[in-house]
Amino acid sequence: MSDGFRGATAVVGAAATEYLRRGTSERTSAQLVLQAILAACADAGCDPRSIDGFVSYSEDSSEGLAIGAALGVHEVRWSTQIWGGGGGGLAAAVNCAAAAVYSGQANCVAVYRGLSEAVDGRRAFAKGHLGTLYTAHGVVTPAQICALRTQRLLEVDGVPPSALEAVAMAGYHHAQNNPRAVAYGKPLDHELYASSRLISEPLRLYDCSRENDGAAAILVAATDRHDEYAGAPAVILSGVQGAAAGWNESVENEERYTSAGFHPAMVRRLWQGAGISAADVDVAQVYENFTGPAVAAMIDHGLCPPGPEAGEFMTVDNLTVPGGALPINTAGGNIAEGFVHGIGLVLEAVRQIRGGSPNPVADADISLLIGGPMAPMVSSTVFGSLQTV
Template sequence: MTARTLRGRVAVVGIGETSYYKHGQSPDAEFKLALKAILAACTDAGIGAHEIDGFASYSDDRSEATHLASALGLPRLRSATMQWGGGGGGCCAAVANGAAAIATGQADCVVVFRSLAQGQSGRFGQSTAGGTVSGEKSYLVPYGVISPPQRFAMRARRYMEEHGVRQEALRAIALASYHHAQNNPRAVMQGKPLDAARYDASRWIVEPFHLYDCCMENDGAAAIVLVDAERAGEFAHKPVYLLGAASGASSRFATHAHNSPAYASANFTTLAPELYRMAKVSPSDVGVVQSYENFTGGVVMALAEHGFFTPAQANEFLTLENLIAPDGRLPLNTSGGNLAECYMHGFELVLEAVRQVRGTSCNQAPRNDVALVIGGPMVAPASDLLLGSAATL
């Protein structure tokens, strides 16, 4: 019986993105942004858009697959998937869904994408006034817990108290992202460096999150092209292979009253083992990480849950020197990430992981054969992705 796995069966052969803007400042509509990113990814792969026969996205992207197919003049559309869950927890799962369509013969060339134009459609996730609340909000809003920073700060603060994690660990993550953004011409925060003094002096959003612990809000679009691995050599660039993928949640993680059994968690305790099992690698094989930063506290938890250090080692491991390319122990968010490159709901992290494996990043890690992408710490469902070079297969 053939093992049920995506390992080595699908390759990323093209990446593309638009310019990135501060939220509400894109000159283009959301649908146009999506088309621009898709066409850029096709150009990068050296193919025409007519070869696409599938789309995958997440976070309720409004650029609907059949409309994209019509606008691009596709001869047929064979697969269209949308990952459940809001925000960026689906950024890696969307890639896995597109890859699964190819691996099972439901499509030959799938584009995975995310597009946002918040001036057109409103700021994503912003709380609005209303007469009634339901679901999770009914447990939170009456007590003044309204915004995402408030909700996630409680998990991060619990983790810090339980394991003695200091504010400096969160600061190192923010500083690493801003450090890498200064070398990245795509980054919204290029030319706006951050140092420890400026971080410490920045206002609290909600403790333990300073201003620079919180992701940006942006407009733009990003896309990748997936094909069957047997075709990988046909395209313009060095192919990047899907080694492993995982998505989901641990037991009762998303309970509405914030009383999940493992409250101080990023929600990767069950996902990470499955990811490594499929990929047939271990944490020591990973040379570079792109981790979704909704807030820096979630990155601390996520990296520990992926086996890079124990919670007790977080303060020792999470220093600026350890997190920056090329000489750090584990280069992190080498494009600037959600904090300093762009918040494309984490999808820009997937593109940067591809660049790392190709060897074309602005902040290249020396160990780049295996790149990890972590999607949506502290949300449910969350998702993971391991990408690798041909040498890893």
């Protein structure tokens, strides 16, 4: 993205519903989305009817035009959905909203995701991405696909299994300070993690994200209008999305098989656009559909060394508040806070800048969001405080 994009837009409101056990919500996904958007407007101190753009991702059944109509907005100027299986469109949806505002196509864009299993069905976000080459060989779940890549990460690249455990443990550690988290009051230790059942080798129960009913939303507006909204803004410094040749839907023929899909050129664009390096990141929210892809994503971004050295960096102490060099998933993440297709990670990424995190990182100015590792498309966004612009 151009230099002019850096800092031009910001998140000015954010909110989520509670996370419920999948299939138990009495509301539809659209009703949950409306609840989250109204709460985000209350957080921003703005009239919901002033929203003029809507963005979601990956098979969301809550169409922007319908959501706008239900809110009674004055005009829908922008309505789009990001393609891409899994949570790869997570950060891309934020980037799309920022692009709409930056280009003048909209003034205030809601980015949202909602799930209600009674309406959307089980794993609605994975439909269409498990082709016959997979299913004919008994590969019918995302866990199996990511397990194949994770096993290679361990065996060939030499990343130790302890790195995966550290991701899970960090999420559970942070969830104990977050009353909204589904794992609140349910701490995880090494014995419990190691004794949990295998889901798809090498991934165990606690390596896998939860599925929940719920919704969350943020509002994106121009940074130079942030004083029209309540609270501090989380400025959008940079964003990338996409897939390199030989990745996306190539079905197990990837040359960089253990990569999370963030190819070097994409990562360079992310840091160059933000005007920073990986070393400048204060806190990160890393989409952990499973722990293996999360580790691979951190390696791809240069946040963590590859191979055996990953185990030295990926420790619970290093990944947690208050003393860690790079705290991750500080509200609990998909694994321990709740999984509504990763949208909660967006909220926590901006809370670290705007305030309100259950585990705030002291003096955080740079907050990274990583979406959908090992999905057909991947994306990332860098948020910053006003001081970074």
